[in-house]
Amino acid sequence: MSMIWKFVQEQILGMKWLNQLIQTAIEKTGLDISGRLGGSILFFIYDVIKIMFLLCILIFIISYIQSYFPPERTRKILGKFHGIGANMIAALLGTVTPFCSCSSIPLFIGFTSAGLPLGVTFSFLISSPMVDLGSLVLLMSIFGGKVAIIYVVLGLVIAVAGGTLIEKLNLENQVEEFIRNTKQINVPQEELTVKDRLKYSARQVAGTFKKVFPYILIGVGIGAIIHNWIPQDLIVKFLGNGNPFGVIIATIAGVPMYADIFGCIPIAEALLAKGAKLGVVLSFMMGVTTLSLPSMIMLKKAIKPKLLGVFMAICTVGIIIVGYFFNAIQYLII
Numbered sequence: 254m255s256m257i258w259k260f261v262q263e264q265i266l267g268m269k270w271l272n273q274l275i276q277t278a279i280e281k282t283g284l285d286i287s288g289r290l291g292g293s294i295l296f297f298i299y300d301v302i303k304i305m306f307l308l309c310i311l312i313f314i315i316s317y318i319q320s321y322f323p324p325e326r327t328r329k330i331l332g333k334f335h336g337i338g339a340n341m342i343a344a345l346l347g348t349v350t351p352f353c354s355c356s357s358i359p360l361f362i363g364f365t366s367a368g369l370p371l372g373v374t375f376s377f378l379i380s381s382p383m384v385d386l387g388s389l390v391l392l393m394s395i396f397g398g399k400v401a402i403i404y405v406v407l408g409l410v411i412a413v414a415g416g417t418l419i420e421k422l423n424l425e426n427q428v429e430e431f432i433r434n435t436k437q438i439n440v441p442q443e444e445l446t447v448k449d450r451l452k453y454s455a456r457q458v459a460g461t462f463k464k465v466f467p468y469i470l471i472g473v474g475i476g477a478i479i480h481n482w483i484p485q486d487l488i489v490k491f492l493g494n495g496n497p498f499g500v501i502i503a504t505i506a507g508v509p510m511y512a513d514i515f516g517c518i519p520i521a522e523a524l525l526a527k528g529a530k531l532g533v534v535l536s537f538m539m540g541v542t543t544l545s546l547p548s549m550i551m552l553k554k555a556i557k558p559k560l561l562g563v564f565m566a567i568c569t570v571g572i573i574i575v576g577y578f579f580n581a582i583q584y585l586i587i
Contacts, residue, residue, distance in 0.1 A: 266394035268303045275299050292481040300473045300519045307391060308465070309458050315386050316457035319349050320450040327360075328367050331377075337417055340376040344412035347380030348405075357381035358551050365555070366432045372420025376412045379568060382542045384408035395522050396531075399586040400579075404535060407578070411571035418567060419560075427560035465516065472516035476523035485527050492529035499533040500576035504569060507540025508549075517541050531583040536576030543568050 263269045275298050276286055284291035322330075327346055334342050347357070361378040365371065384405045392401035445453070479488070492499045507517075521534035544565060553561055 272299050289481045293477040296477040296480050312458045312461050313454045316454040320453050339373045340413045340416040343373045343377040344380040344409045347377045348385050362555050372416040375419045376416030379415050380412035407575045415567040424560045427557040468516035473519040476519035479523035488527040492533045500536045503533045503537035504540040504572050507537045508544050530580045532576035532579030539572040
């Protein structure tokens with residue numbers, strides 16, 4: 254069984270055969286893949302092809318699942334649950350919805366204006382960009398199954414705990430007036446055929462590909478530079494065992510950026526290979542996907558500064574705790 258999983262991990266998810274194929278092609282041009290230039294070209298071509306291939310397959314599958322959960326149906330599902338159970342369902346539903354926080358915010362606004370509890374909508378908002386199903390598979394392809402599963406579980410814990418805490422603080426008056434006063438109209442949900450769902454999934458693949466491809470190129474490019482041009486000693490000094498504040502630095506560094514997890518993974522992969530601690534690179538990914546500055550600017554249009562500050566504080570503390578936890582158990586799971 255372990256041999257089968259190793260094959261899936263390395264050849265299907267990790268696509269090691271592709272790495273060997275590209276490596277052979279580069280060597281035939283006369284470039285040395287152990288050198289900086291050859292290594293950078295290998296890293297860039299391999300990661301771009303691998304991530305885009307997995308991305309297209311994942312988006313198609315996730316979009317097909319998502320076609321069963323349009324906003325109105327999702328709202329009705331969430332409306333049937335109460336208390337922490339509602340937060341848990343909202344966090345789980347967030348895993349089959351958009352891939353970045355900016356695209357999750359319109360759904361958050363819709364759910365809030367529909368009268369769903371504020372804590373429930375925040376559980377959805379936290380989990381949607383942080384722990385979608387795509388992140389699980391891509392993390393498996395890079396870091397292995399143990400890391401991926403623990404990452405997703407802890408992400409869901411942050412989403413449920415954060416939403417529950419916001420609910421207890423009674424901050425409903427911190428939602429902008431225009432959202433609280435919006436009247437919802439129940440629109441009959443058209444039942445899609447299998448053909449309709451397949452077409453919808455294909456359109457989602459095309460649309461998401463166009464949106465994220467530039468960020469993937471940028472992310473892989475940064476990863477190639479880190480992997481082959483930045484001295485390992487420098488990475489270890491700032492983000493390795495020698496710096497107890499590495500997790501905090503990585504979390505804050507992710508805030509000004511805007512990318513989804515697909516653009517973050519090659520950077521995280523390169524940092525880890527250079528000696529950065531596991532918790533540091535995962536905190537960076539969480540910071541980028543959940544707390545990016547563009548997303549916070551969009552969210553500020555919907556909620557008041559006090560609630561925005563509480564949301565950012567909860568996410569930041571949660572991410573930092575998760576980062577230090579991964580640092581502590583790294584020797585057990587890698």
